[in-house]
Amino acid sequence: MEWIIAVAAGYLLGSIPSAVWFGRLFHGVDVRQHGSGNAGATNVFRVLGRRTGFIVLFADILKGSLAALVPLWMPYPGSETEAGTLLNLQLTGGTAAVLGHLYPVFAGFKGGKGVATMLGIMLAIQWQASLVSIGVFLLVWLSTNYISLASMSGGLAFLPAYLFLSEKQNTLMSVISVVIPLLLIYTHRRNIRKLLNGTENKMYAFRRSKTVEK
Secondary structure: OHHHHHHHHHHHHHOOOHHHHHHHHHHOOOHHHOOOOOOOHHHHHHHHOHHHHHHHHHHHHHHHHHHHHHHHHOOOOOOHHHHHHHHHHHHHHHHHHHHHHHOOHHHOOOOOOOHHHHHHHHHHHOHHHHHHHHHHHHHHHHHHOOHHHHHHHHHHHHHHHHHHHOOOOOHHHHHHHHHHHHHHHHHOHHHHHHHHHOOOOOOOOOOOOOOOOO
């Protein structure tokens, strides 16, 4: 029963379409019909501005963290074996949240790319490696102004950071640490093509980004 609860709660939390709801609430706009057409924080920053962008970013991170924390509120024995099972429950619920973000039941199954939601999950479960990923993300973003490249780079940095900083590795965690960058590459496949042909939009940290409608 706890696995069903973890998956259901994770998927429903991930399905909360923050970008769509806050875009409509504050601006009367469906962000999926503007900019890149993606229901994620990056497109919100570009189309609707920083205030709404930060709200959506925080909401997407929060729903990932909550999905990973739901199993902590379930009763379980405190043995080392059960602690491993608890972590697997957290990872399963978190994975369901990412799927919910990608294919949200509350928004016609058309969601975002899952970067912020993945970050929220990892911050709740493995915050040390997550901070390394955030550092790599910021370094790449500030040096190139490409959010897509920074997101993929941060995802790629997670596995080595996890292996280096974790005294004892969990098998499912290691697998997910490999899946994360692969999923990011898949969801950013259009951005990769644009990066290769030089048409990817830039997003600047300290000045207004130039939005190009595609």
